[in-house]
Amino acid sequence: MQRMFMRRVGLALLLMLAATALTFWLVTAAPGNVAALIAERAAGAGADGEMIAKIADDLGLNDPLPVRYARWLGDALTGDFGVSLRTGKPxxxxxxxxxxxxxxxxxxxxxxxxxxxxxxxxxxxxxxxxxxxxxxxxxxxxxxxxxxxxxxxxxxxxxxxxxxxxxxxxxxxxxxxxxxxxxxxxxxxxxxxxxxxxxxxxxxxxxxxxxxxxxxxxxxxxxxxxxxxxxxxxxxxxxxxxxxxxxxxxxxxxxxxxxxxxxxxxxxxxxxxxxxxxxxxxxxxxxxxxxxxxxxxxxxxxxxxxxxxxxxx
The missing domain is CATH 1.10.3720.10 (MetI-like)
Structure with a gap:
């Protein structure tokens, strides 16, 4: 019973990992620029390419996708899912x-x-x-x-x-x-x-x-x-x-x-x-x-x- 339970838990964790990786990739591949959205929210029409590039560099958006996913997963495991771009709240x-x-x-x-x-x-x-x-x-x-x-x-x-x-x-x-x-x-x-x-x-x-x-x-x-x-x-x-x-x-x-x-x-x-x-x-x-x-x-x-x-x- 205990072995079967641990096996089910292990499979569930693997499924969660695979599903979160897939959703992370899908959201990342969606049209739009997160750095541009954050810049527009902060500076409005005054946002320029330099500001957008700096935000992208600060957030690590230029890093390879596996690195970004690993960083996001580590934060998520501690309860940090980022800050909403719409409300500005964690x-x-x-x-x-x-x-x-x-x-x-x-x-x-x-x-x-x-x-x-x-x-x-x-x-x-x-x-x-x-x-x-x-x-x-x-x-x-x-x-x-x-x-x-x-x-x-x-x-x-x-x-x-x-x-x-x-x-x-x-x-x-x-x-x-x-x-x-x-x-x-x-x-x-x-x-x-x-x-x-x-x-x-x-x-x-x-x-x-x-x-x-x-x-x-x-x-x-x-x-x-x-x-x-x-x-x-x-x-x-x-x-x-x-x-x-x-x-x-x-x-x-x-x-x-x-x-x-x-x-x-x-x-x-x-x-x-x-x-x-x-x-x-x-x-x-x-x-x-x-x-x-x-x-x-x-x-x-x-x-x-x-x-x-x-x-x-």
């Missing part, structure tokens, strides 16, 4: 202000997706081809096919503009989180509901489920007591994948609902060609993706003894 301060907002959005959306997917999947399996199963199947298809920005717009029009039940913009109490949570949770909840439904249907055909029926248990009892625990691993892995994708949805949701999170900052960094901000946020996304997948792998190994067995050659 990225560490920007993260401290914005990460809690994004985490609150992801946590609420993740819990909502978890509850909705289990409720829809179990209800559909209990109905087993009945009207409830067909209705939930249709709702899951619609939810998995509707983009976040359209869901957000419809929710705002109905519940904020027409009914006036919740705020449309910013954070002003718990009610202001309801629409963002629903928006970001709809797609993963719909996908996970189908995962639960299909896996429960498959599990119900196995011998231990037949034994449960022979004991006189109802279909609902067999679903909850026998079948549901046996779909934990596929559900867990799919939930982890969907949860990591929610960070992409957060970019849209934060902009629509005026949440001052990392996703909204990323859009602004792209608009203002804030290369340092983009690099820092892309690195944060990479760490988030890899860390969540590593956590899911570890939890799956703890839950299923078969995954802890060493592979035979």
């Amino acid at each position: 990225m560490a301060e920007e993260f401290a202000e914005r990460i809690p907002m994004t985490l609150a959005l992801l946590a609420g959306g993740g819990v909502l997706a978890l509850v909705l997917s289990l409720a829809m999947g179990i209800a559909g399996a209990a109905s087993n081809g009945g009207i409830v199963d067909r209705v939930l199947h249709g709702l899951a298809l619609v939810g998995a096919s509707t983009p976040n920005f359209f869901v957000a717009a419809m929710l705002v029009i109905v519940f904020s503009v027409w009914l006036g039940m919740v705020p449309t913009f910013g954070v002003a109490g718990l009610t202001s989180w309801l629409l963002p949570w629903i928006t970001i949770a709809l797609f993963p909840a719909s996908v996970l509901a189908r995962v639960v439904r299909v896996n429960l249907q498959d599990t119900m055909s196995r011998p231990f489920a037949t034994t449960g029926f022979a004991k006189g248990l109802t279909r609902s009892a067999v679903l909850l007591r026998e079948a549901l625990p046996n779909i934990a691993i596929p559900y867990m892995t799919t939930f982890g994948a969907q949860f990591t994708l929610m960070i992409i949805g957060a970019i849209v949701v934060e902009r629509v609902f005026g949440l001052n999170g990392v996703g909204a900052f990323f859009i602004e960094a792209i608009r203002f060609r804030d290369f340092i901000g983009m690099q820092a946020i892309l690195t944060l996304f990479v760490v988030f993706f890899v860390s969540i997948n590593l956590l899911v792998d570890v939890l799956a190994m703890l839950a299923d003894p078969r995954l802890r067995r060493p592979r035979k050659a």
